[in-house]
Amino acid sequence: MLIQKNSTDLYNSYLQQMHRIADLRYANAVLQWDQETYLPKKATDFRGQQSATLSELAHEFFTASTFGSLLEELSGRTDLDANQQRNIALGKYDFDKSVKLPAAFVRKMSEQVTKSYHAWVAARNQNSFAIFLPELEQLTGLKKQEADLLGYESHPYNALLNDYEKGSNVAWLDGVFGKLLQPLKALLDEVLVKQAKVTDPLNQFFDKDQQWAFCNDLLQRMGFDFGLGRQDLSEHPFTTSFSPQDVRITTRINEQNLGFMTWSTLHELGHAWYEQGLPTTQYGLPLGEACSLSIHESQSRLWENCIGRSHSFCEWLLPIIAEHFPKQMEGVTAEQLYHSVNEVKPSLIRTEADELTYHFHVMIRYEIEKKIMAGDLQVKEIPILWNELYSKYLGINVPDDKQGCLQDIHWSHGSFGYFPTYSLGSLYAVQLFYQLQKEKISKDESIAQGTFTPVINWLGKNVHTKGRQQESDALCSEICGEGLNSEIFIRYARSKFLP
Amino acid sequence: MLIQKNSTDLYNSYLQQMHRIADLRYANAVLQWDQETYLPKKATDFRGQQSATLSELAHEFFTASTFGSLLEELSGRTDLDANQQRNIALGKYDFDKSVKLPAAFVRKMSEQVTKSYHAWVAARNQNSFAIFLPELEQLTGLKKQEADLLGYESHPYNALLNDYEKGSNVAWLDGVFGKLLQPLKALLDEVLVKQAKVTDPLNQFFDKDQQWAFCNDLLQRMGFDFGLGRQDLSEHPFTTSFSPQDVRITTRINEQNLGFMTWSTLHELGHAWYEQGLPTTQYGLPLGEACSLSIHESQSRLWENCIGRSHSFCEWLLPIIAEHFPKQMEGVTAEQLYHSVNEVKPSLIRTEADELTYHFHVMIRYEIEKKIMAGDLQVKEIPILWNELYSKYLGINVPDDKQGCLQDIHWSHGSFGYFPTYSLGSLYAVQLFYQLQKEKISKDESIAQGTFTPVINWLGKNVHTKGRQQESDALCSEICGEGLNSEIFIRYARSKFLP
Numbered sequence: 001m002l003i004q005k006n007s008t009d010l011y012n013s014y015l016q017q018m019h020r021i022a023d024l025r026y027a028n029a030v031l032q033w034d035q036e037t038y039l040p041k042k043a044t045d046f047r048g049q050q051s052a053t054l055s056e057l058a059h060e061f062f063t064a065s066t067f068g069s070l071l072e073e074l075s076g077r078t079d080l081d082a083n084q085q086r087n088i089a090l091g092k093y094d095f096d097k098s099v100k101l102p103a104a105f106v107r108k109m110s111e112q113v114t115k116s117y118h119a120w121v122a123a124r125n126q127n128s129f130a131i132f133l134p135e136l137e138q139l140t141g142l143k144k145q146e147a148d149l150l151g152y153e154s155h156p157y158n159a160l161l162n163d164y165e166k167g168s169n170v171a172w173l174d175g176v177f178g179k180l181l182q183p184l185k186a187l188l189d190e191v192l193v194k195q196a197k198v199t200d201p202l203n204q205f206f207d208k209d210q211q212w213a214f215c216n217d218l219l220q221r222m223g224f225d226f227g228l229g230r231q232d233l234s235e236h237p238f239t240t241s242f243s244p245q246d247v248r249i250t251t252r253i254n255e256q257n258l259g260f261m262t263w264s265t266l267h268e269l270g271h272a273w274y275e276q277g278l279p280t281t282q283y284g285l286p287l288g289e290a291c292s293l294s295i296h297e298s299q300s301r302l303w304e305n306c307i308g309r310s311h312s313f314c315e316w317l318l319p320i321i322a323e324h325f326p327k328q329m330e331g332v333t334a335e336q337l338y339h340s341v342n343e344v345k346p347s348l349i350r351t352e353a354d355e356l357t358y359h360f361h362v363m364i365r366y367e368i369e370k371k372i373m374a375g376d377l378q379v380k381e382i383p384i385l386w387n388e389l390y391s392k393y394l395g396i397n398v399p400d401d402k403q404g405c406l407q408d409i410h411w412s413h414g415s416f417g418y419f420p421t422y423s424l425g426s427l428y429a430v431q432l433f434y435q436l437q438k439e440k441i442s443k444d445e446s447i448a449q450g451t452f453t454p455v456i457n458w459l460g461k462n463v464h465t466k467g468r469q470q471e472s473d474a475l476c477s478e479i480c481g482e483g484l485n486s487e488i489f490i491r492y493a494r495s496k497f498l499p
Numbered sequence: 500m501l502i503q504k505n506s507t508d509l510y511n512s513y514l515q516q517m518h519r520i521a522d523l524r525y526a527n528a529v530l531q532w533d534q535e536t537y538l539p540k541k542a543t544d545f546r547g548q549q550s551a552t553l554s555e556l557a558h559e560f561f562t563a564s565t566f567g568s569l570l571e572e573l574s575g576r577t578d579l580d581a582n583q584q585r586n587i588a589l590g591k592y593d594f595d596k597s598v599k600l601p602a603a604f605v606r607k608m609s610e611q612v613t614k615s616y617h618a619w620v621a622a623r624n625q626n627s628f629a630i631f632l633p634e635l636e637q638l639t640g641l642k643k644q645e646a647d648l649l650g651y652e653s654h655p656y657n658a659l660l661n662d663y664e665k666g667s668n669v670a671w672l673d674g675v676f677g678k679l680l681q682p683l684k685a686l687l688d689e690v691l692v693k694q695a696k697v698t699d700p701l702n703q704f705f706d707k708d709q710q711w712a713f714c715n716d717l718l719q720r721m722g723f724d725f726g727l728g729r730q731d732l733s734e735h736p737f738t739t740s741f742s743p744q745d746v747r748i749t750t751r752i753n754e755q756n757l758g759f760m761t762w763s764t765l766h767e768l769g770h771a772w773y774e775q776g777l778p779t780t781q782y783g784l785p786l787g788e789a790c791s792l793s794i795h796e797s798q799s800r801l802w803e804n805c806i807g808r809s810h811s812f813c814e815w816l817l818p819i820i821a822e823h824f825p826k827q828m829e830g831v832t833a834e835q836l837y838h839s840v841n842e843v844k845p846s847l848i849r850t851e852a853d854e855l856t857y858h859f860h861v862m863i864r865y866e867i868e869k870k871i872m873a874g875d876l877q878v879k880e881i882p883i884l885w886n887e888l889y890s891k892y893l894g895i896n897v898p899d900d901k902q903g904c905l906q907d908i909h910w911s912h913g914s915f916g917y918f919p920t921y922s923l924g925s926l927y928a929v930q931l932f933y934q935l936q937k938e939k940i941s942k943d944e945s946i947a948q949g950t951f952t953p954v955i956n957w958l959g960k961n962v963h964t965k966g967r968q969q970e971s972d973a974l975c976s977e978i979c980g981e982g983l984n985s986e987i988f989i990r991y992a993r994s995k996f997l998p
Contacts, residue, residue, distance in 0.1 A: 023552035026545075027526055030533055042726040043745035046525075046782065050741070053522035057556070227541040242549070246542035283545065 007077040011084055014070055014091070015285075021061050022284025026242040028054035033248055035117075036234045048114030055110040056103055063099045071095055083287055090286035090468055097163075100149050109146070112139050113414050120412030121235055127402040129383050136411060137379045140372055143416050147373060157373035160417030164293050165424065166471055170370060173420050177363050180423070180486040187490065188356050191344045191497045200340040201332040202259040206325060211253050214324040215265050221320065223452055224269055228276050236409040237264045237351070239271035239300075243283060247275040258321070258328075259341060260352055263304050270303035271296060273456060277464025287467035293418065294472050295463065297425020298432055305355050305426070306433035306492075307455070312447035314338040344497060346394035348403040356493060357394060358426065364389040365408070365419040373416065427484055428476055430492045432463075435480045506576040510583055513569055513590070514784075520560050521783025525741040527553035532747055534616070535733045547613030554609040555602055562598045570594050582786055589785035589967055596662075599648050608645070611638050612913050619911030620734055626901040628882050635910060636878045639871055642915050646872060656872035659916030663792050664923065665970055669869060672919050676862050679922070679985040686989065687855050690843045690996045699839035700831040701758040705824060710752050713823040714764050720819065722951055723768055727775050735908040736763045736850070738770035738799075742782060746774040757820070757827075758840060759851055762803050769802035770795060772955060776963025786966035792917065793971050794962065796924020797931055804854050804925070805932035805991075806954070811946035813837040843996060845893035847902040855992060856893060857925065863888040864907070864918040872915065926983055927975055929991045931962075934979045 031051045039047060061067065074080070074088045116135040123132035147159035158169040212233075219231060234250035241247045249268035254260045274296055282288030290296045307313055315334040322329035344354045350361035368385055371377035377385060386405040387398040398404040410418050436442035441458045462479050469475075473483035530550045538546060560566065573579070573587045615634040622631035646658035657668040711732075718730060733749035740746045748767035753759045773795055781787030789795045806812055814833040821828035843853045849860035867884055870876035876884060885904040886897040897903040909917050935941035940957045961978050968974075972982035 019548070020552055020556075023549040024556075027530055027549050027553055030549075031526055031529055034529055034533065038729060038731075040726055040728055040745055042724075043728075043742065046742035046744055049518070050522040050526050050529075053519055054526055057519075057523075225541075227539055229539055230537060232537075243542065243545035245545055246539055 007074070007079050010070065010074055010077070011080060011088075014074060014088070017061065017067055017070070018091070018284045021058050024054050024058040024061070028058065029240050029242055033240050033242075035114075036236075036238070037232045037250060044114065044118050048111055051114060052107050052110040056107040059098065059101070059106040060103050062095065063101075063103070068095055068099065083282075086469060087282075087285045087287055094286070097150065100151065101146065102149075105142075105145070105149065109142050109414060112142055113412070116414070117409070117412045120406065120409065124235070124402055124406045127400050127406070129401040129406060132406060132412070133380055136382075139411070139414050140379055140416070143414060144373065144375075155370070155374065157370050157417065160369075160373065161420065162417075164415075164417045165421050166292065167473075168420065168424075173366065176484070176486065177359075177366070177423070180359060180427075180489070181363065183490045184356060184359060184493070187494055187497065188344065191356065194498065195344055196339070198336070198339045198343050200257075200259070200343065201329065201336060202262075202340060203257050204328055206255060206258045206328060208253050208255055210324060211255070211258060211261055214258075214321065215251060215261055217324065218262065218265065218317075218320065219269065221450060222266075222269060223456065224272065225276065229272055231265070231268075237268055238409070239268045239275065241272075241275040244276050244278045244280050244288075247272045258325070262317075262321075263308055263341065264351060266308040267300040267304035270300035273303075273459065274299045274464050277460045278467055279465055282467055287469065289468050291463070291466065291468055291470065291475050292472040293421035294424035294428055295475060297422055298428035299425075299459065299463065301426045301429035302433055302459075306429055307442065307447060307452075309338075309341050309355070310444070310447060311338050312444040314341065315448040316450045342497070346396050348390070348396065348398060349407055351407075355426070356497065359423050360393045362419050362423040364393060365410075368405075369416050369419070424472070424484065427486050427489045428472065430489045431476055431480045431482075431485065432459075434488060434492070506573070506578050509569065509573055509576070510579060510587075513573060513587070516560065516566055516569070517590070517783045520557050523553050523557040523560070527557065528739050528741055532739050532741075534613075535735070535737070536731045536749060543613065543617050547610055550613060551606050551609035555606040558597065558600070558605040559602050561594065562600075562602070567594055567598065582781075585968060586781075586784045586786055593785065596649065599650065600645065601648075604641075604644065604648065608641050608913060611641055612911070615913070616908070616911045619905065619908065623734070623901055623905045626899050626905070628900040628905060631905060631911070632879055635881075638910070638913050639878055639915070642913060643872065643874075654869070654873065656869050656916065659868075659872065660919065661916075663914075663916045664920050665791065667919065667923075672865065675983070675985065676858075676865070676922070679858060679926075679988070680862065682989045683855060683858060683992070686993055686996065687843065690855065693997065694843055695838065697835070697838045697842050699756075699758070699842065700828065700835060701761075701839060702756050703827055705754060705757040705827060707752050707754055709823060710754070710757060710760055713757075713820070714750060714760055716823065717761065717764065717816075717819065718768065720949060721765075721768060722955065723771065724775065728771055730764070730767075736767055737908070738767045738774065740771075740774035743775050743777045743779045743787075746771045757824070761816075761820075762807055762840065763850060765807040766799040766803035769799035772802075772958065773798045773963050776959045777966055778964055781966055786968065788967050790962070790965065790967055790969065790974050791971040792920035793923035793927055794974060796921055797927035798924075798958065798962065800925045800928035801932055801958075805928055806941065806946060806951075808837075808840050808854070809943070809946060810837050811943040813840065814947040815949045841996070845895050847889070847895065847897060848906055850906075854925070855996065858922050859892045861918050861922040863892060864909075867904075868915050868918065923971070923983065926985050926988045927971065929988045930975060930979045930981075930984065931958075933987060933991070 028051055031047065031054065035047055035051070071088060071092045075092055080088065112135070116139045119132050119135035123129060143160065144156060147156040150159040150163065152159035155170045161168045161170065161173065216231060220226070228245050229247040229249065232248065232250050233252065235252065237249070237251045239247065239249045249265070249272050251261050251265050251268065274290055278288050278290065311334070314337045318329070318332065318334045318337050322332070342354065344356050346357050347353055350358065353361050364386065367389060368377065368382060371385070372379065382405050383401050390396055390398050390404070433442065436455060436458060439458070442455050446454065463475070466475065470478060477483045527550055530546065530553065534546055534550070570587060570591045574591055579587065611634070615638045618631050618634035622628060642659065643655060646655040649658040649662070651658035654669045660667045660669065660672065715730060719725070727744050728746040728748070731747065731749050732751065734751065736748070736750045738746065738748045748764070748771050750760050750764050750767065773789055777787050777789065810833070813836045817828070817831065817833045817836050821831070841853065843855050845856050846852055849857065852860050863885065866888060867876065867881060870884070871878065881904050882900050889895055889897050889903070932941065935954060935957060938957070941954050945953065962974070965974065969977060976982045
C-alpha cells in the first residue's frame with residue numbers, strides 16, 4: 001500500500017512522526033532541566049514517573065513497526081533531495097539501533113536514572129558513596145543488559161561507546177589514548193618542573209550574587225542571545241536544548257574562586273552556540289541534531305580553552321572582571337590572569353583540570369567503565385580503583401569520594417561510554433582552532449577587543465548548521481584537511497605551555 | 500473479551516491508562532509553568548508545538564474507543580470498592596464529554612492558546628488591545644466551535660460554564676448574581692458613605708528583592724512546605740500542580756504597594772494547600788482531583804480574605820512586615836493595617852479589589868462572555884463595553900485597556916466561563932469560614948499567634964483529601980449543613996464592613 005504513495009507524501013508522514021517524537025523528547029528535556037534546577041525536594045518520585053512515561057512514549061513511537069516500514073520504504077526513494085535522503089538514512093540507522101531496546105527496558109532505565117540521580121545528589125551532599133552504591137549497582141546492571149541488547153563485538157563496552165561516538169570502540173580508543181598519553185606525560189613532567197609559580201588572583205572570596213551578575217554580563221558581552229536561551233544554577237553545569245530557540249545552560253558558583261564558574265560558563269556557552277546554530281528547519285530530524293558528542297565537546301573546549309584561556313582573551317576579560325570586582329582585581333595584570341588560568345597542576349576535579357592533566361581524568365574514568373562493563377570490577381570497588389588510578393597517573397591522593405568518584409553526574413545518568421568523547425572533543429577543538437587561525441578568522445587582536453562574531457559565524461557555517469551531515473572524522477577532515485590527529489594537540493600544548 | 504477479565508485486572512488497566520494520561524498532562528503543565536516563568540522570549544513557537552503535542556496525545560489516549568469500552572465495562576462492576584466505582588463513574592462522565600472534541604480540534608485550540616497568550620503578554624506590555632485582538636478573535640471563534648461540539652441547551656455559554664462548574668448555566672448564574680448583587684450594592688453604597696478615611700501604610704515604596712524575601716518568609720511561617728512546592732515570579736499569579744508533591748505558585752511584585760503581592764500570595768497559598776492535600780494514592784484519577792473550580796477558589800479566598808484580612812491575622816502579620824520593613828512600618832498599628840487592607844473602594848483591577856466590589860468585577864466579565872458566546876458582541880467591541888460596565892456598576896472610568904480588559908490572563912488561555920467560579924468560590928469561602936468558627940477550629944487568638952495548623956488540617960480532612968467525591972454544593976452541604984447561600988456572604992460582609 002505504501003508503495004503507491006508518492007515520495008513527498010511519504011516524507012511528510014515521516015516529518016509528522018518525527019516532530020511528534022521530538023516534541024515528546026524535548027518536553028522530557030524540559031522536565032529534566034527542571035529536575036536539576038528548580039524541582040522541590042520531595043517531588044522526585046512523581047517526576048521520575050512522568051519523565052519515564054515521556055521517554056517510553058517517544059521510544060514507542062520511534063520503534064513502531066509501521067514507522068520502520070515507512071523508513072524502509074523511503075530508503076529506496078531516489079527522488080528525495082540530498083537532505084531528505086540523509087535524514088532517512090540516519091533515521092534508519094537510529095531506528096535499527098532503537099528497536100533493539102524494548103519499551104519496558106527503556107522505561108525501567110528512565111526510572112532507574114531518576115532514582116540514581118537523586119541518590120547521587122544525596123551521596124555527594126553527604127560525601128558518602130554508600131548512598132549512591134545500591135542505585136549505581138542497579139544502573140550498571142541495566143547498562144550491561146543494554147549492551148547485550150544492542151549487541152557488540154569483542155567487548156560489551158563497545159556497544160555503549162558506539163552509542164555516544166559512532167564507530168568508536170575499545171581497540172580504537174586504547175590506540176588514541178595510547179598515542180596521546182605518552183608524549184603528554186612527558187610534556188606534563190617537563191612543564192611541572194619549568195613552570196613559574198603563580199598566585200591566582202581568582203582564588204579568593206567572590207560573593208555569590210556578584211558572581212552571578214558578572215557571569216550574566218559576560219554571557220551578554222560575548223553575544224549569547226538570552227532571547228534564545230537562559231542560564232540557571234544547578235548541582236552540575238550542563239547545556240540542554242528544547243529547540244535551537246530555547247537553549248539553556250547552567251553553572252555552579254564557588255565563592256572561593258571566580259575561575260570555576262567563569263570557564264565553566266565559557267564551556268557551556270560553546271555547547272549552547274552549537275545548539276542555537278542547528279538548523280531550525282530540521283527541527284526534530286537527524287540533520288537538526290549535532291554531528292556527535294565529540295564534535296559538541298570540541299565547541300565547548302574551543303571556547304573554554306583555545307580561546308578562553310588565550311593571552312588575548314585574558315586581556316579582554318580582565319577589565320570586565322575588574323568592573324565587577326575592583327577590590328579583588330586591584331593591581332592584577334592580564335599576564336598574571338593568563339598564567340593563573342593556565343597553571344598546570346595535577347588536581348582532583350576533572351572540570352577544573354588544566355588542559356594537560358584533563359586527559360588523565362578522562363582516561364581514569366574510561367579504564368573504570370571498561371572494567372565494570374567487562375565484569376572485571378564490582379561497583380563497590382570503584383572508589384578504591386579510582387583513588388589508585390589518581391595516585392598512579394596524577395600522583396595525588398583523593399581525600400574523599402566527593403572529590404573523587406562522586407564528582408561527576410554522568411554515571412548517575414547512566415552515561416557509560418560518554419567520558420571518552422571529552423578527550424576526543426579536546427583534540428578536535430585544537431584542530432579547529434588551528435584552522436581558525438590558519439584562515440585568519442580568529443585573530444589575537446580581535447579576541448583582545450572582544451570581537452567574537454567572526455569565530456561564531458565560521459563555526460556556525462562549518463560546524464553548527466551542518467547538523468549530522470557528516471560523522472566526526474569526516475567533518476574534521478572537510479574543515480581541517482585531516483581527521484583526528486592527537487599530534488596537533490601535543491604541538492599546541494607544547495607551544496602553549498613550554499613557550 | 501473484556502467481559503472475561505476480573506474487575507481487579509480491568510481496574511489495573513484503567514489505572515495504567517490514567518497514569519499515562521496524567522503523566523502527559525502534568526508534563527504539559529510543567530511546560531506551561533515554564534512558559535510563564537522562565538521561557539526565553541523567542542522560544543514560543545516550538546514550545547507551543549511541544550505543548551500542543553502533549554495535549555493532543557493526552558486527549559487521544561483519553562478518548563480512545565478502547566478506553567471507552569474499558570470504562571463502559573468497569574461501570575457495571577459492583578465488586579469494585581466505593582472509591583473505584585466513583586473513579587469509574589467520573590471517568591465515564593469525563594470521557595463522554597471529551598470524545599465530543601476531536602483530537603485535531605484540541606491541538607488547534609492548544610496552539611491558538613499559545614499564540615493568544617503571547618499576544619496578550621505583548622498587548623499588556625504595550626497597552627494595546629489591538630495586538631491581542633486578532634488572536635482573541637481566533638480563540639473566541641474556537642470557543643464557539645467548542646460549545647457547539649460539546650452541545651448545550653438554551654445558550655452556547657452553558658456548554659462552557661458547565662465545563663468549569665458542573666451543572667452551572669446562564670439561568671442559574673443569572674439567579675445567583677441577581678440575588679447577590681442587589682443587597683451587595685445597597686451594602687456597598689452604605690459602606691462607601693460610612694467608612695472612615697484610611698492612610699494605607701502598604702502604599703509606599705517597597706524594594707522588589709526585599710518584597711521577595713518577605714514573601715518567602717511569610718510562606719515559610721504560614722507553614723507552606725517548600726519541599727513540596729515553590730514560588731516564582733510571573734506576569735499573572737497562578738497556582739499549578741504536577742502532583743500533590745510538586746505544587747507551584749507564582750506572584751507578581753508591585754514596588755509601590757506591598758499589599759498586592761502579600762494577599763495574592765495568601766490567595767495562591769490557599770490553592771496550593773488544596774493541591775498538596777489531594778490524596779497521592781489517587782494520582783491521575785478523578786478522586787485525586789479537586790472537587791471543582793469554585794471549591795478551589797473557596798480555599799484561596801478563605802485564606803486571602805476571611806482569615807488573611809481578619810483583625811487577628813493583621814495582628815500576627817504586622818510585626819513580620821515590620822521585621823522586613825522597619826522604616827516603612829514605623830508607628831503603624833494592627834488596627835491601621837486591618838482598615839487599610841479592608842478599605843472598600845471601587846477600583847480597576849479585579850485581583851486587587853476589596854471583598855465587596857469583587858463580585859461586580861466578576862459579573863462584568865460574566866456579562867461580556869455571555870454576549871460574546873451568544874454572538875451579541877464582537878470581540879473588537881469588548882473594550883467599549885468593558886469600560887461602560889465599569890462606569891455603570893462601579894462608577895469609575897477605565898483609563899486604558901491595560902487596566903481594563905487586558906488585565907486578566909484568562910481569555911488568553913481560552914478560559915471562557917471560568918470567572919463566575921470566582922464569585923461562587925468567595926461565597927463558599929465565607930460559608931466554610933462560618934463553619935470553622937462555629938466548630939471553634941478557627942479562633943481569633945490562635946490566628947493572632949500564627950497558629951494555622953488546625954485550620955489547614957480541618958480543610959484537609961473536610962475538603963482536600965476528598966478530591967471529587969462530591970460536587971460543590973453537596974460538599975458544602977455535607978460540611979456546613981446547607982448548599983450555596985449568598986445570604987451568608989451578605990451577613991458576613993455586613994458585620995465586617997458595618998460593625
